[in-house]
Amino acid sequence: MEAKITILGAGSALPTYQNSPSGQLLELTDKSFLIDCGEGVQLTMRQMGIKTGRLYTIFISHLHGDHCFGLLGLIATLGMMNRTQPLHIYAQPDLEKNLRPLLDYHCAGMSYEVIFHAINPRKKEIIYEDRTVLVETIPLKHGVPTCGFLFYERHRRQDSETKEFYYEIRPRYAYVSDTQYKPGIAEQLQGVDLLYHEATYIEADATKGKEHMHSTAKQAAAIATAADAGQLMIGHYSSRVDDHSIYLREAQEVFANTFLAEERESYLF
Amino acid sequence: MEAKITILGAGSALPTYQNSPSGQLLELTDKSFLIDCGEGVQLTMRQMGIKTGRLYTIFISHLHGDHCFGLLGLIATLGMMNRTQPLHIYAQPDLEKNLRPLLDYHCAGMSYEVIFHAINPRKKEIIYEDRTVLVETIPLKHGVPTCGFLFYERHRRQDSETKEFYYEIRPRYAYVSDTQYKPGIAEQLQGVDLLYHEATYIEADATKGKEHMHSTAKQAAAIATAADAGQLMIGHYSSRVDDHSIYLREAQEVFANTFLAEERESYLF
Numbered sequence: 001m002e003a004k005i006t007i008l009g010a011g012s013a014l015p016t017y018q019n020s021p022s023g024q025l026l027e028l029t030d031k032s033f034l035i036d037c038g039e040g041v042q043l044t045m046r047q048m049g050i051k052t053g054r055l056y057t058i059f060i061s062h063l064h065g066d067h068c069f070g071l072l073g074l075i076a077t078l079g080m081m082n083r084t085q086p087l088h089i090y091a092q093p094d095l096e097k098n099l100r101p102l103l104d105y106h107c108a109g110m111s112y113e114v115i116f117h118a119i120n121p122r123k124k125e126i127i128y129e130d131r132t133v134l135v136e137t138i139p140l141k142h143g144v145p146t147c148g149f150l151f152y153e154r155h156r157r158q159d160s161e162t163k164e165f166y167y168e169i170r171p172r173y174a175y176v177s178d179t180q181y182k183p184g185i186a187e188q189l190q191g192v193d194l195l196y197h198e199a200t201y202i203e204a205d206a207t208k209g210k211e212h213m214h215s216t217a218k219q220a221a222a223i224a225t226a227a228d229a230g231q232l233m234i235g236h237y238s239s240r241v242d243d244h245s246i247y248l249r250e251a252q253e254v255f256a257n258t259f260l261a262e263e264r265e266s267y268l269f
Numbered sequence: 270m271e272a273k274i275t276i277l278g279a280g281s282a283l284p285t286y287q288n289s290p291s292g293q294l295l296e297l298t299d300k301s302f303l304i305d306c307g308e309g310v311q312l313t314m315r316q317m318g319i320k321t322g323r324l325y326t327i328f329i330s331h332l333h334g335d336h337c338f339g340l341l342g343l344i345a346t347l348g349m350m351n352r353t354q355p356l357h358i359y360a361q362p363d364l365e366k367n368l369r370p371l372l373d374y375h376c377a378g379m380s381y382e383v384i385f386h387a388i389n390p391r392k393k394e395i396i397y398e399d400r401t402v403l404v405e406t407i408p409l410k411h412g413v414p415t416c417g418f419l420f421y422e423r424h425r426r427q428d429s430e431t432k433e434f435y436y437e438i439r440p441r442y443a444y445v446s447d448t449q450y451k452p453g454i455a456e457q458l459q460g461v462d463l464l465y466h467e468a469t470y471i472e473a474d475a476t477k478g479k480e481h482m483h484s485t486a487k488q489a490a491a492i493a494t495a496a497d498a499g500q501l502m503i504g505h506y507s508s509r510v511d512d513h514s515i516y517l518r519e520a521q522e523v524f525a526n527t528f529l530a531e532e533r534e535s536y537l538f
């Protein structure tokens with residue numbers, strides 16, 4: 001089964017002429033999952049003609065503005081489109097606390113329901129499970145409580161010879177959001193098909209990276225190596241780095257099968 | 270003195286592949302004024318390389334999301350740029366009530382202050398005055414309390430013959446935000462150099478326009494005619510109309526000197 005990831009925003013906190021805040025749309029079997037929702041994510045989706053009929057679930061990694069300021073606009077837009085399916089948002093409880101008064105003010109009487117599910121970013125656990133897709137939190141280390149998400153499909157198969165049933169676990173996609181270099185996560189990500197890992201800084205700014213609790217491209221590549229990932233995608237580019245090929249070069253020195261997250265591009269895996 | 274208006278968003282509530290929510294940047298003498306701030310306005314400003322050093326003041330016409338959901342992101346971005354000048358926001362008091370808890374949560378300890386000034390959209394009055402620029406509210410008729418803004422420069426001049434002092438009042442820019450056709454406003458706008466008037470609907474949808482308390486292109490042109498405006502700019506395009514030349518044609522039948530607001534374009538007047 002082929003999965004698809006679409007990059008809606010690949011920048012970091014400060015938007016630039018080439019990058020907007022974070023957002024990715026993951027398509028697995030018959031569903032879409034939105035991961036983070038910075039300002040402009042819904043505008044990019046509309047510009048790209050992305051349909052939202054199969055979008056039931058959103059995951060928010062942490063509550064820095066560049067990862068969640070686009071939610072209110074998206075929710076309002078879905079309401080104007082007369083959506084009836086509920087929308088489930090998995091995030092830390094502060095998000096609901098912050099958003100609920102605004103939803104009451106701006107989105108009262110909407111045609112569909114927004115349901116918040118509180119997650120604990122400090123704990124590695126399965127937070128979502130449907131017939132074929134599971135999602136696990138990946139505890140990270142950032143200025144505010146933050147987690148990544150490990151998505152995987154689980155299909156029940158039967159061995160043609162032994163007739164025994166088993167589960168095929170693939171594809172797997174890991175979204176490693178804002179974090180300091182945290183080698184411990186590699187164990188949870190063993191053999192992941194596609195690893196997205198933030199890479200805000202280039203080597204020349206590695207000290208600054210640590211101060212701001214972000215990773216370098218090389219560190220992202222070190223995680224991909226340790227996790228024996230199939231491919232590595234990097235993003236969350238600093239506003240100070242115009243030429244993203246520097247990130248790519250530095251990462252590829254460590255992990256060859258790396259590519260750059262490009263906004264408005266989709267990747268199959 | 271030449272003034273400049275830059276269109277940051279010319280769409281209506283539902284974003285499209287070609288339009289984002291409302292936002293305009295007006296440059297008068299030595300200052301910039303932001304008028305409405307829908308989602309994505311700050312992203313467009315960053316993409317266009319617009320400097321914010323001379324932006325001290327924002328005016329919000331009403332509290333529908335497509336006119337104010339971009340404020341939080343803009344405020345946060347200005348903080349990351351280490352702004353020190355205060356930012357003044359003129360809007361209905363509900364805006365501060367809604368935004369303050371989010372500013373406390375996301376923007377605590379910022380390098381500059383955000384100062385809200387409560388306006389009453391039902392009353393025509395001068396709400397802003399500095400050495401050369403004045404701003405008057407224009408009460409409108411929409412689903413929620415709404416006003417437009419009339420901006421003008423006032424320069425003290427001396428008549429070369431009589432030596433008497435007088436005020437030159439120009440240029441004048443009127444921003445007529447979301448409204449049903451309201452012919453009564455023409456009096457306040459007499460002789461305005463450039464009139465922006467919303468024109469969400471084309472004639473074929475005029476009935477729908479009235480229901481949703483918006484104007485048609487023809488009605489915008491009727492206001493421009495009655496106000497004896499220098500030029501008319503129309504925008505706030507419906508997501509249902511792909512071909513904006515229909516708006517232009519219908520407006521120009523009534524008021525020839527009309528042009529379409531195009532995003533990322535600037536117009537001198």
